[in-house]
Amino acid sequence: MRGGVIDGPAAFAHTDDGNRDFYVLADHLTQDLASVLDRPDLRVIAGERRIGLDPALPLPFRVGADGMIVLGAPCLAMPAAAPVLLRHALELVRLLEVAPGEPVLAGLCAARTAALFAGLDGPAAGRSRPAWHADMAADVPPEPARLADVWSTLSPLQPPVTPPADGAVGFGGLRARLTLLWSLLGPAESLMAEGGDARLAIDPATGLNHYGCSHRPRPWAVTFASSTASSLSERGFAGAEAARLRLIRGELSGDGARVRAEMVEDVRRQIACHYRMTDAECVVLAPSGTDCELQALAMATLGSAGHPVSNILLAPEETGSGVPLAAKGCHFANDTALGAQVTKGQRIAGFPDDTQLLSVPLRLPDGALRAPADIDRACDDLARRARAAGRHVLMHRLDLSKTGLLAPGLEMLDGLAEDGSSPDVPPPDVPLPDVVVDACQARLDPARVRAYLDRGWMVMITGSKFFTGPPFCGALLLPAGVAARLDHGSLPVGLADYSHRGAWPPCAAAGILLPGENLGLVLRWYAALAEMTALQDIPRAVVRDRLDRFLDALEGAIDADPDLCRLVVPAPARPPLADAWDDRTTIMSFFVRDPHAAKGVESFVPLGLDAARALYRWLNTDLSRLLPGPALDGGADGGLGGLLCHVGQPVPLPHPARADGPAGALRLSAGARLISGEPSHGGLVPDRRMDCEIRDGLRVLAKIGLILRHWAVLAAADPVQTYAPLPAMDTGVSRSRP
Template sequence: MFAHTLTQELLRVLERPDLRVIAGARRIVLDPVLEAPFRILPDGGIVLGLPLQGNLEQTAFFLRHALELAALLERAPRQAFHAAFCAARTAALFWYLDTGRADTDAPAAWVPLMARPDVPDSATLRATWPALAPLQPAPATPPVEADFTALQGVLAYLWKRLGPIETLMATGGDARLAVDPATGLNHYGCSHRPRPWAITFASSTASSLSERGFAGAETARLALVAGALQGRADEAAQAQDADIQARIASAFGLTGHEGVVLAPSGTDCELYALALAALAPGGRPVSNILLAPEETGSGVPLAAQGCHFANDTALGHGVTRGARIAGFPDDTEVVNVPMRDGAGHVRALPEVDAQTCRLTHELRAAGRHVLLHRLDLSKTGLLAPGLAALEQATAPFGAGTDDRPDVVVDACQARLDPARVRAYLDMGWMVMVTGSKFFTGPPFCGALLLPACVRRRLDGPRGLPAGLADYSYRAAWPAGSARDSLPHGHNIGLILRWQAALAEITAFGTIPRAVVRDRLRTFLAAVTAQIAARPVLELLPPVAPARPGPEQAWDCLPTIMSFFVRAPDSPEGGFRPLAVAEARQLYAWLNTDLSGCIPADDADAALAAVLCHVGQPVPLAHPDLPDELAGALRISAGARLVSGEPSHEGMDPTERLRREARNVGRILDKIGLILRHWPRLAAMAPVQTYLPHGWRARAVLPA
């Protein structure tokens, strides 16, 4: 009976997608007479013992500890003593991240010590060893005092690099990546561990990891820790940076004369593009022409002017938002070209093209170097200016002149065929991409792709602005003397996020173009019909991107479906859309278990517990909301919709797409449920959670 109970408990824990991925094919057995929590066998297997009985949270903790120790012993067998403490550090951080418990509830006395921000002293480490020694695969040689002194130094070097993937992936970006212990989610309503029970169509904003992405990041994390244990921390991180740059280059068809700059976000990409434009021949002041900045990142207009766009940088340096970044000229100017009129309607493309060309010619005539943007695509799927307009705007003024503008393509949504990126680079244009939008990698992983003509500027006599040292490391850039002002080091969180995204990019890249197109077209038709069938919703007319071939192109489809939601207090027969603040509230409630808030007699009460993640509201003008901006929610088709994910394994692709379409219907039905009970929900103020309520106590995955 005891063995059966323990087995069922362990199986429930192993159903967790994060632990299932980490465990992989590792052999795990149970030994009810083992008094230690676990022990690692010489062959890497794990024996779980008596202290696991009766508590799912402690079972998960000890299993995570065992899995970490087993993995590190395999990768760094000669550093077993140090690995024991590294694994304990990761397990301790996992405990607090996983449970949100206080120190008094820790499953072992050493847990709060190993979770501290600073390395414990050698005496504390020595006192901890008796609890860790029995977990090793063989009796360890008793360490002496000098061993603990040396250990303290090793851990001081490693401490910031140790932790579960969920902790490390939240570093090297900004505060929006931090996981709220009360919810298990970050600012975007996402998790750095898989969340397959949530219905997710949020790829226009940010997505939680899939098991595939989690596995890609976990493999990279273990390589970094093992390298650090062996005294090769910098080499291991350098290898990861180079691998990411090479894989991004391969995915988009870059050549050896071109380059990839790794960036924490699309906004950082904007800053880097401006820095490279300032290195253009001629040394002229830069005018930066932005397309629809209100439909890109909120910090883009500041970055486009060479100013700090937040109060801290991805590397953790405190700065002043809006202040000029050291080394960026103070005569840089930003000019905006809107893509919607005052009523929120999309402007005609010829009108946008004409304005863009006129501004570019005027600025060039005034002796300024122009950095001209092509937006591909905006938050609502808009594409401009047209290729013909860009050709006209960038044509030489006359023989012998060297005033041609730089062009940077904002493709941060990454909703385009890689062949488009290759074509942009062939035109000498920079391209900004991310792995975190269409590709459904974790938020905050960007890259600036450099054509050969721009890449060569890094070999010139002028360096990058000194203030970029607060934003980026040298290893994130292609080789060149211009980057010498940047510090040595590596953004570990960015490395892990990109490896997660590249796992998704690789899976998507195996799907033939025609299959991608057909799957997207089928899904988008179903979404459009379902939104149109609900009177409480108003679909923004989808704008198909105007692109030339190739044959069977999928990126001519509008893959972001934006819609307004009718406010509960709209006048009878009218349609007042939710204002931005109200739409943000709806967005959060969709991603919340509302089962304790909705009356059981509502016909859709069963939907209350369903977690639904969609794209964040975009502020837009609406004629029926004249005094403030409305908030347009978005349902977006991402790469995982096409390629599937591990939790879909074995499912027929046609049936999987039908299920995805049904899930859109569940989202829209939950919107109706929320609208019917809006005052009640506003009074109760429910909070988002990683799991639906009650799952932790009874099981980890739903039936």
């Protein structure tokens, strides 16, 4: 077997001692165990590793001196525990290669990763966990005596090694080494949940986070959620896993500080390269787009020449929920990415109390779009009045909103510097306005970002929306003129609760921040960069063709469905660009008919926000045990009810048919993986792959219809989302994409 895949009816291997051969017959490999070996996360980690099975081996596994993994009888007897055992073995093999001179330390580090992996793998895995898991999953390493006991259990799993000669004293030294390493040890999916906020935490019972997605690949799910957050693909997971191993290799070699700093710099370099940034420009890493807003405000304050700042925000209802607070320099949650406990809404230390937030809505009270000229006039008026009052302006351009809106216009923004054309002439010492582009959706060609930087504007981007990287990886791109401000003054002291010094380029202004790196953020960015690299290799004309094909098919299907009402938004108005793909809306927002509304009426009554949120969850849920058999018919894999569909979270929008509160608009979005493909689509030619993507989009719409027909049953049960379909969640064994 290689990478957990049987090469034929049998597999042949040698035991680690070389004294006997064994033959693995296919009938010895249970279906559950075969599924374990084909799990997408374990398959990525295994790569081309040699894996064998010896039913006579009483140990869970044994790692040979040649690096081969032999699974033992416990894997056959307890298939629910097999994923943890295989993950433990894979980690041990790699750490023995990384630290060949320290096999005991490598074994203990691998056990830590296995214990944390078991905690993420659901209740089924927990039923058969050994006692040492609790010790190795704790917040601190075990005491030396207990560590020696744990090692006595672990040592038979790897090639013979002499334990420390001085017993507990020697394990005391190992404990000291482990203490330095402890917070850095663990599976990639665990480490990627660090350095964000509580929304990243994985619920072991469901395998999903607040966004309904996972840091593990989930190829069996239909995913068009790139306007909110996506589960990792195998490609992204491999990128994060490779970065994690690089990090651990540095720590075990005693060169951890240098390696960590190099990895952060490498992330910044790759982002800068993607957008063709110059040496005079710089990238600031941020856990989220909301953190980017804080950073942009800090940069505007540095350039304000002592004047109070007026921050003009576009459509705060269609950006992140915490953005309006961050735009005033206030805490936007009760905890920060670095784990500091703060008070939501309170001013962050160092941000001036007289910072002013001004907002310009993009929609009328009934939900209709405002005319672009009206939006431009409102922005221009607010900016000029603020400057005339002696205030420095930070003006936003929203590219794009949650529903795909782009505003204000370039001509208006360019005209802000023409003070002489306005009667509201500002005092001579008020700086020209700063402009920051909120491109956190990242639904634009890199050439557009380059053009924004050439105008001297800051740009906020993320790897977690269009690029389909994991949630909570953002960056603020600084043009040369703004970046130069970092050579003088100081950032607000309260930013130390949000950002390490390593997130910023070397500069005087970041001196108030604590040294260090947000390693969870770094790993998330490596996952996103893997997707960005795959996309940038595809010609622009091909990108356009694939998007057109998908969007045409799905827009037509939404428009033809009487239970759906598409929210039509104007195409983004952009300067000409050869073979442009970003002048088309790639977020399809739509209302869903309220099943409780009277039938036969001419007006369309959409679901309210709470009901739309329930629909969003149920789409991402295996409903097969709640609906009668005939209701599940219609899915190519045996039924729509069990199909997991992840779409964009509902956006609250006013609607004339809902006087009781906002309606909820669901979003079905085209992301980078739609264009570049996923490893799980390997072997499909592009045309065939796009046919599958379109079919999957249509199945999402079909499942919406199924849910509407059985709304009362589902509302009474209110089922929860899960990482995998229910049979797999029952046993702890995941399945491959059908």
